[in-house]
Amino acid sequence: MAIAELKETFILLRRMPSLWIPGIVGGFLAAALWITFYFYGTFFAGRLAGLSGLVLLIFTTGMLTLIRKNEGTFRELLAGGVKYYFRVLLPLLVIASIIILVFLLLTVTFSLFGITDVSIVTALTVGFMIPTLFLTFFYDTAAVFEDRKVFDSIHRSIQLVFAHIQEVIVFLLISMGIFIGIVLVLMIIWEAFLYDTIEPLSRYNETQLQTLNPDQLLAMIGPGGVWITAGILFIGIFLLLPILYSYKACFFKKLASGIIITQQPTTGEFDSKGRWYKY
Numbered sequence: 001m002a003i004a005e006l007k008e009t010f011i012l013l014r015r016m017p018s019l020w021i022p023g024i025v026g027g028f029l030a031a032a033l034w035i036t037f038y039f040y041g042t043f044f045a046g047r048l049a050g051l052s053g054l055v056l057l058i059f060t061t062g063m064l065t066l067i068r069k070n071e072g073t074f075r076e077l078l079a080g081g082v083k084y085y086f087r088v089l090l091p092l093l094v095i096a097s098i099i100i101l102v103f104l105l106l107t108v109t110f111s112l113f114g115i116t117d118v119s120i121v122t123a124l125t126v127g128f129m130i131p132t133l134f135l136t137f138f139y140d141t142a143a144v145f146e147d148r149k150v151f152d153s154i155h156r157s158i159q160l161v162f163a164h165i166q167e168v169i170v171f172l173l174i175s176m177g178i179f180i181g182i183v184l185v186l187m188i189i190w191e192a193f194l195y196d197t198i199e200p201l202s203r204y205n206e207t208q209l210q211t212l213n214p215d216q217l218l219a220m221i222g223p224g225g226v227w228i229t230a231g232i233l234f235i236g237i238f239l240l241l242p243i244l245y246s247y248k249a250c251f252f253k254k255l256a257s258g259i260i261i262t263q264q265p266t267t268g269e270f271d272s273k274g275r276w277y278k279y
Helices: 003-015 017-040 042-069 075-082 087-112 120-135 139-146 148-161 163-192 195-203 206-211 213-259
Strands: 268-270 276-278
Touching: 003 017, 003 163, 003 213, 017 042, 017 213, 042 075, 042 087, 042 139, 042 213, 075 087, 087 120, 087 148, 120 148, 120 268, 139 148, 139 213, 148 163, 148 213, 163 195, 163 206, 163 213, 195 213
Parallel strands: none
Antiparallel strands: 268 276
16 A cells, blocks of 8 residues: 555645755755754754644644545645644644643652663653554544544544554654665765865764764864755655655555544434334
């Protein structure tokens, strides 16, 4: 199943150039975050990251609306993103709140027993977070493609994943392969551009590498390396976001077409003794 949807994804991206717009926006935002982090530090970069995520959600949601209609322009992408914005944002906030709540509950519980090791709490939270994200992975596509509300979209995602767990695993493995492949290629290109700058690192032993902090690495690549890195980030997001999001949408359409829950009207009548007979 997952291979056929991957082919459909590339056909869709070639036929609908507007699907690349979220990649362009996301690429610019990622590059801007990196440059802000380098020149202004984590304080401004952290606030820009939150705002960027909210802005990008409009475009990714609009992208789903175009795939739902199988056509559309930039204006329709924006209109669809605004229309379904909160239908996608609210379930996301619910999922994030549940994960944060679990982390807080674990922290309080462990502290009552005198255990203050943050790594244990973090590991348990990650252990809860992974299956949660796996089961709710299609909440946004359910909200857009089937006009479902907050908890209904989360329930629909869980329902689909449980019903097609093997297919979903294959889909995620293929998506991970695409992600790793593009990232590796871009890393090779990045190293080629910055070879003279980062080549001294190859002469460092393991102890010296472990003592390096992010500020030292940033100082080593310099402003020129920062701009090259920003360009590589732009290309990476520009490619990954449209491909993976379109693939997710195409895969969801296939899953949903095989398990759509509809409530059929029931007709019948009562007999003289008050018993119900369904037609």
